[in-house]
Amino acid sequence: MPSLAALALPLAKVGEVGESFFHHRTSETLPCQATDKLFCFDWAKENIGSYGTPTLQHIELVVFSVLAGLAIAFTLALVAHRRRWLRGPLLGATGVLYTVPSLAFFFLLQPITGLGRDTVIIVLAAYTLQIIYRNAMAGLANVPTSVRDAARGMGLTDRQILWRVELPLATPEIVAGLRIATVSTVAIATLAVFAGGGGLGQKIYTGGGLTFKTNIIIAGAIAMLMAFAFDLILFAIQRFTTPWRKARET
Amino acid sequence: MPAAEATDQGSSAAASSVRYENATKRYGDSAEAAVEQLNLEVPAGEVCVLVGPSGCGKTTAMRLVNRTVELSEGDVTIGGESVRKRDPAQLRREIGYVIQAVGLFPHRTIAENIGTVPQLLGWKKDRVRARTTELLELTGLDPELGERYPAQLSGGQQQRVGVARALAADPPVMLMDEPFGAIDPIARERLQNEFLRLQAEIRKTVLFVTHDIDEAIKMGDRIAVMRKGGHLAQFATPAELLMAPADEFVEDFVGADRALKRLALMRVADIDLWEAPLAHVGQATAEVRAKLQSAEVPYPLLVDSERHPLGWLSERDLAAETVPARPDSPLGPLLDRDDVMRDALADLLQGEAQYAAVVDRQGRIDGVLSVEIISEFLASPAAKVDENSAVERPRG
Numbered sequence: 001m002p003s004l005a006a007l008a009l010p011l012a013k014v015g016e017v018g019e020s021f022f023h024h025r026t027s028e029t030l031p032c033q034a035t036d037k038l039f040c041f042d043w044a045k046e047n048i049g050s051y052g053t054p055t056l057q058h059i060e061l062v063v064f065s066v067l068a069g070l071a072i073a074f075t076l077a078l079v080a081h082r083r084r085w086l087r088g089p090l091l092g093a094t095g096v097l098y099t100v101p102s103l104a105f106f107f108l109l110q111p112i113t114g115l116g117r118d119t120v121i122i123v124l125a126a127y128t129l130q131i132i133y134r135n136a137m138a139g140l141a142n143v144p145t146s147v148r149d150a151a152r153g154m155g156l157t158d159r160q161i162l163w164r165v166e167l168p169l170a171t172p173e174i175v176a177g178l179r180i181a182t183v184s185t186v187a188i189a190t191l192a193v194f195a196g197g198g199g200l201g202q203k204i205y206t207g208g209g210l211t212f213k214t215n216i217i218i219a220g221a222i223a224m225l226m227a228f229a230f231d232l233i234l235f236a237i238q239r240f241t242t243p244w245r246k247a248r249e250t
Numbered sequence: 251m252p253a254a255e256a257t258d259q260g261s262s263a264a265a266s267s268v269r270y271e272n273a274t275k276r277y278g279d280s281a282e283a284a285v286e287q288l289n290l291e292v293p294a295g296e297v298c299v300l301v302g303p304s305g306c307g308k309t310t311a312m313r314l315v316n317r318t319v320e321l322s323e324g325d326v327t328i329g330g331e332s333v334r335k336r337d338p339a340q341l342r343r344e345i346g347y348v349i350q351a352v353g354l355f356p357h358r359t360i361a362e363n364i365g366t367v368p369q370l371l372g373w374k375k376d377r378v379r380a381r382t383t384e385l386l387e388l389t390g391l392d393p394e395l396g397e398r399y400p401a402q403l404s405g406g407q408q409q410r411v412g413v414a415r416a417l418a419a420d421p422p423v424m425l426m427d428e429p430f431g432a433i434d435p436i437a438r439e440r441l442q443n444e445f446l447r448l449q450a451e452i453r454k455t456v457l458f459v460t461h462d463i464d465e466a467i468k469m470g471d472r473i474a475v476m477r478k479g480g481h482l483a484q485f486a487t488p489a490e491l492l493m494a495p496a497d498e499f500v501e502d503f504v505g506a507d508r509a510l511k512r513l514a515l516m517r518v519a520d521i522d523l524w525e526a527p528l529a530h531v532g533q534a535t536a537e538v539r540a541k542l543q544s545a546e547v548p549y550p551l552l553v554d555s556e557r558h559p560l561g562w563l564s565e566r567d568l569a570a571e572t573v574p575a576r577p578d579s580p581l582g583p584l585l586d587r588d589d590v591m592r593d594a595l596a597d598l599l600q601g602e603a604q605y606a607a608v609v610d611r612q613g614r615i616d617g618v619l620s621v622e623i624i625s626e627f628l629a630s631p632a633a634k635v636d637e638n639s640a641v642e643r644p645r646g
Contacts, residue, residue, distance in 0.1 A: 146350075150349060153425070165357075243399075244400075
């Protein structure tokens with residue numbers, strides 16, 4: 001992906017891209033790396049330790065941005081739930097955010113928030129809004145009218161209906177939204193490196209590796225495992241918080 | 251809520267009368283009101299059925315009571331107190347609410363569903379648990395179901411839970427909006443009977459909405475027939491309604507089969523049954539044959555030592571020396587003395603049977619009901635003018 005590498009160059013000084021870039025060039029003498037083998041085990045064994053910090057950074061980026069996205073999207077959903085007329089505009093607004101290309105987003109934010117982790121979190125969180133908002137709204141809309149009617153008729157206040165009836169019933173959809181948002185955030189977060197946000201992207205976009213792919217494979221595998229692990233955790237939460245859905249299946 | 255406080259042990263808080271005073275509901279600027287100048291009073295402890303074609307405003311009228319629909323003009327009072335002066339949420343916690351779609355909370359167990367209002371009222375956990383168990387038993391459900399989720403119950407069971415949930419805080423007034431409308435006819439009949447039995451015990455003031463005149467006649471102490479535009483066409487007891495419809499609209503609505511409908515006002519126990527020629531296992535058939543000579547029913551009924559009916563004996567059974575343990579013909583429809591006459595007739599017709607054994611509450615034989623008895627009753631002048639037996643609603 002030469003175009004990405006070209007884009008990365010202006011930013012290389014800020015992030016850690018440059019480091020591995022030069023490192024790669026100076027270790028050209030190693031036999032496996034010089035060839036275009038798909039995977040170099042010796043290199044992997046030697047360098048696996050260097051993935052620790054990027055992996056932790058990556059997890060941090062994902063967790064913070066999804067939590068921020070959840071907080072914002074959830075609030076928006078609650079507001080729109082009460083004020084129907086806001087539903088369309090909010091869906092549109094989060095939709096527009098979703099369409100902005102990530103690199104463009106980084107550059108647009110650069111004058112305001114500079115480069116670094118915070119900028120990345122803002123961008124990643126912005127991407128999750130549409131998914132989480134949409135799912136939360138769908139979840140709230142799926143609450144059966146009869147259930148709402150019964151709740152009201154028994155003397156639950158609007159607030160009690162929301163927190164004791166509507167939100168618990170919308171939980172499966174909300175968590176489903178979180179799962180999609182989290183998995184896609186793990187993937188998009190590899191671009192954080194272009195905004196100096198660290199993460200596994202450092203190991204993928206090293207700038208030089210068209211022939212050398214071992215680093216890309218390792219980083220990619222870690223990202224995939226991470227996405228899978230997050231999804232599994234959220235799936236467990238979904239199961240745990242909605243025992244009544246399991247009951248329906250039996 | 252002192253009423254509930256004092257009486258959650260027993261099952262009868264003092265019921266309150268409900269009174270509509272020129273109650274009117276208008277939506278927006280529309281010329282026609284949904285409910286127009288409604289005046290009626292439901293005495294404490296009675297079931298008032300609001301009945302009429304769809305769009306007649308019956309549900310709206312019912313909802314004015316718990317303020318899920320707000321009055322435009324006039325007033326509704328419960329026990330003399332205007333609902334307008336009450337906080338809606340507080341008011342609703344004192345009014346049982348049952349709807350056609352039940353609306354159980356899918357994410358709460360049956361016990362939690364039933365405990366909803368007590369929990370809102372701040373009852374202690376033990377008290378809620380005791381009340382839940384009591385209500386499950388009262389509505390004929392296994393208390394073990396308390397741990398299940400609504401999706402694991404049948405439609406009929408769910409509706410029972412709906413009734414139990416509405417009764418949880420022992421409200422003096424109950425609103426029931428087509429509560430048995432979504433249930434298959436057989437289960438509906440059973441639920442109706444059970445509710446009447448329950449109501450005889452708890453004596454709530456009930457506002458019951460239905461579009462089914464038969465259900466209205468069966469369930470109501472009084473019936474308010476409404477017509478489009480929210481007008482009250484007639485407010486009367488079921489017998490009055492059947493005998494003297496106020497106008498053509500009511501007459502049409504009640505239907506041409508008014509005499510037949512009167513059957514819905516009677517219990518099996520209200521009619522003179524035939525005596526069953528009883529036979530016991532091992533009895534000499536000659537003895538049984540002798541009994542048949544004078545009996546109105548041409549077949550002997552096999553009963554056990556407790557007089558529980560087992561089945562009908564056929565000619566072939568009687569050909570033997572002694573009465574066999576397994577009768578040739580199955581028992582067919584088995585009726586209860588408390589069954590409503592109309593349902594009893596339906597059971598007879600459905601079972602393609604001429605005769606049905608009628609048992610008392612202990613399941614012991616009481617007599618035999620036949621299609622002939624019913625048709626004789628319908629043909630007799632008593633069916634047309636016997637006001638007394640009809641007005642006195644037989645209640646368990």
